[in-house]
Amino acid sequence: MKRESFKSRLGFILISAGCAIGIGNVWKFPYVAGQNGGGIFVLFYLFFLIAVGVPVLTMEFAVGRASGKSVVKGYEALEPEGSRWHLHGYAALFGNYMLMMFYTTVSGWMISYFYRFLINDFKGLDTKGVTDRFSHMLADPKSMTFWMIVIVVVGFLICSFGLQAGVEKISKPMMLGLLALIVVLAVNSILLKGGVDGLKFYLIPDWKKVEEVGLFNVIIASMNQAFFTLSLGIGAMEIFGSYMSKEHTLLGESLRIAALDTFVAIMSGLIIFPACFAYGINPGAGPELIFITLPNVFIQMPGGRIWGTFFFLFMTFAAFSTIIAVFENIIACCMDKWNISRKKSALINGVIILIASLPAVFGYNIWSSFQPRGDGSTVLDLEDFIVSNLLLPGGSLIFLLFCVTKWGWGFDKYLEETNTGIGAKFPKALRGYVTFVLPCIILVILVLGLR
Secondary structure (H helix, E strand, O other), X not given: OOOOOOOOHHHHHHHHHHHHOOHHHXXXXXXXXXXXXXXXXXXXXXXXXXXXXXXXHHHHHHHHHHHOOOHHHHHHXXXXXXXXXXXXXXXXXXXXXXXXXXXXXXXXXXXXXXXXXXXXXXXXXXXXXXXXXXXXXXXXXXXXXXXXXXHHHHHHHHHHOOHHHHHHHHHHHHHHHHHHHHHHHHHHHHOOOOHHHHHHHHHXXXXXXXXXXXXXXXXXXXXXXXXXXXXXXXXXOHHHHOOOOOOEOHHHHXXXXXXXXXXXXXXXXXXXXXXXXXXXXOOOOOHHHHHHHHHHHHHHOOOHHHHHHHHHHHHHHHHHHHHHHHXXXXXXXXXXXXXXOHHHHHHHHHHHHHXXXXXXXXXXXXXXXXXXXXXXXXXXXXXXXXXXXXXXXXXXHHHHXXXXXXXXXXXXXXXXXXXXXXXXXXXXXXXXXXXXXXXXXXXXXHHHHOO
């Protein structure tokens, strides 16, 4: 079966960036930046993004492009005879399944709130009313299951049409729409009366805050955010490497994808902080920020129904871009491994994800008594912990060692693949850094994540 390829370079960049751009860009990055010295955190974040995230991203792409296969078969094609690197391919595929087991539920929340703002369901509500809306949604397994099913069915339906006719055709305009929406929303927030105070809190370096938090903690926070933002370690990016042409170097493409991901993260803060400060509402992090704090802001804002609808359309696009990218990885892995058609793979995996997503839905209602990570935790929290704290850093470390050690593919072959094409070249002088220093950094991230 002939390997599919992207119709355009723009499609590859936008879809790969869409995989990286997710809910965490919006409900985590701005808050963490504000709490860790604002501009100081952002500078450290950019440094670690280039020093840690981008090199590992080139490695996932290199494995994919050199092999022309998804993660399991990609390892098999490149590994030395008799080695067992391909076993990580199965762990990476499992990571994709587990990510979707809870990400589909949260994505369902996004599209649900988009619909609620569209029909003006929040009209006349006070703060308690907004909080109750979110609580009632979580307590209703039927509603949550419905929106989860919508996400899964639409996602697999799009992927079933193929890379160009489905994934690229839908993802390109959706990503362009996302980028346009975020600019419009940011401009609106910045122009709000009192919004300047939010900009100061977010972007101006606050050394007093750095002293309060501790410089070491600020560095660790920025390193963690930079690493996790690109969704590395489970082969979610490797699959798009397998669809790439040899025209451009992998470092150049990786830098462009990281830049787009960072643009969305930083612009999200330009939406959130000016709006919250303009209306005297303290911004939090996580689901509370998105589903309680910001709806309260939109209710008070002139034209709030429109801005709320736009915001949750943006959030739906951000979530759905990751959904489509990971679904494509799952479908392609099964096609490669078991030599089945795309439509058959989409159907089988659609059913698997639908069933596997139910525990995350029921964890907020039917199974709420099961609190696997302590009081107040849910099934979703456990699944998120396994993916974010184990599979992503652990998988990235394996990709790295595979590409730089003599027991794996080897640095010379990795470098040749990465530097094939026109564009920025990965310096050979960094061999010592990626072989000895970078593994230690990722190991630190892994160990700290298990605390």
